[in-house]
Amino acid sequence: MSEAERLNAIRERIDSIDEQIQDLINARAAAAAEVAHIKQQGGGEAVYYRPEREAQVLRMVKERNKGPLDAEEMARLFREIMSACLALEYPLKIAFLGPEGTFTQAAALKHFGHSVTTMPLGSISDVFQEVEAGNCQYGVVPVENSTEGVISHTLDMFFSSPLQICGEVTLRIHHNLLSNAASLDDIEKLYSHQQSLAQCRGWLDRHLPNVERIAVGSNAEAAAIAREDPKAAAIASETAGEIYNLGVLAHNIEDEPGNTTRFLIIGKQEVPPSGEDKTSLLISTRNEAGGLHRLLEPLAEHGVSMTRIESRPSRRGVWDYVFFIDVDGHKDEPHVARALAALEKQAGMYKVLGSYPKAVL
Numbered sequence: 385m386s387e388a389e390r391l392n393a394i395r396e397r398i399d400s401i402d403e404q405i406q407d408l409i410n411a412r413a414a415a416a417a418e419v420a421h422i423k424q425q426g427g428g429e430a431v432y433y434r435p436e437r438e439a440q441v442l443r444m445v446k447e448r449n450k451g452p453l454d455a456e457e458m459a460r461l462f463r464e465i466m467s468a469c470l471a472l473e474y475p476l477k478i479a480f481l482g483p484e485g486t487f488t489q490a491a492a493l494k495h496f497g498h499s500v501t502t503m504p505l506g507s508i509s510d511v512f513q514e515v516e517a518g519n520c521q522y523g524v525v526p527v528e529n530s531t532e533g534v535i536s537h538t539l540d541m542f543f544s545s546p547l548q549i550c551g552e553v554t555l556r557i558h559h560n561l562l563s564n565a566a567s568l569d570d571i572e573k574l575y576s577h578q579q580s581l582a583q584c585r586g587w588l589d590r591h592l593p594n595v596e597r598i599a600v601g602s603n604a605e606a607a608a609i610a611r612e613d614p615k616a617a618a619i620a621s622e623t624a625g626e627i628y629n630l631g632v633l634a635h636n637i638e639d640e641p642g643n644t645t646r647f648l649i650i651g652k653q654e655v656p657p658s659g660e661d662k663t664s665l666l667i668s669t670r671n672e673a674g675g676l677h678r679l680l681e682p683l684a685e686h687g688v689s690m691t692r693i694e695s696r697p698s699r700r701g702v703w704d705y706v707f708f709i710d711v712d713g714h715k716d717e718p719h720v721a722r723a724l725a726a727l728e729k730q731a732g733m734y735k736v737l738g739s740y741p742k743a744v745l
Contacts, residue, residue: 467497549738
């Protein structure tokens with residue numbers, strides 16, 4: 385058999401496989417539509433998006449994957465299938481820290497898939513407000529970066545917000561230098577979010593040491609500004625460059641190759657256990673020697689691992705602090721529930737911000 389004949393045979397086999405895949409995807413979509421119908425007939429307020437169920441499905445996809453596609457890549461394909469099927473049941477509207485082209489939008493699409501409607505908003509507080517008002521079912525907000533630390537505004541919103549943390553997503557951050565300038569020598573001003581400027585400081589010091597650096601509200605806003613000025617540049621994602629029609633003068637200019645940002649999914653629902661979960665808490669302790677140690681002692685006593693702790697001013701008095709804590713496990717798991725009950729007795733302020741699946745993708 386000639387090379388051309390072998391290739392034609394393989395292509396015919398691919399066409400047959402594609403037809404089977406298409407039929408199976410439509411069968412899955414029909415099953416999802418049937419689920420929606422049953423929920424609608426059940427009365428009461430139906431819950432269509434189930435974070436714990438989606439996390440379980442994606443974990444199973446990764447566990448049973450045998451290649452040659454990478455397990456992460458296979459899970460991303462299933463994420464889009466699930467997103468399209470959910471849109472048949474109930475189209476989701478997701479608020480995010482805008483404008484269009486921010487890393488927060490990329491995180492929203494990574495978590496929910498591309499079959500949702502994303503709504504860009506001007507501030508983190510606006511994202512909380514839109515979800516609280518019911519104009520969006522969920523919101524996506526940044527909470528910490530691996531090199532620059534916590535995003536304080538997000539944590540502060542939980543002091544008064546009734547919203548729950550329903551999930552998390554991590555995003556590998558690649559910064560690019562975008563501009564309509566012909567070369568680096570033509571750039572006179574550089575716009576970016578202050579965190580991106582900090583994350584690229586070393587590269588900027590080496591390549592653009594004399595260029596004025598101007599902090600703006602987001603990298604997408606920086607791209608929009610740079611579009612109007614041929615002597616300006618922006619640090620932003622390639623997606624922002626495509627949206628605002630800017631060229632890429634330099635790729636991946638971040639100083640830390642592992643630069644990653646964690647985002648939280650906020651909503652109104654409590655999420656049941658998925659099997660691999662986190663619980664986030666807001667607590668305070670008396671300002672006395674050993675107070676924090678005594679407060680956290682129940683976690684160790686009941687075998688609950690604390691994965692993160694951040695302190696923030698409480699706004700109730702000078703040098704009075706509260707602590708944001710992440711622990712492994714769901715609040716409804718018996719050993720976690722016992723630890724939290726004991727911790728609550730010790731705490732001056734105690735608030736469970738949510739139990740939710742650990743990031744899968």
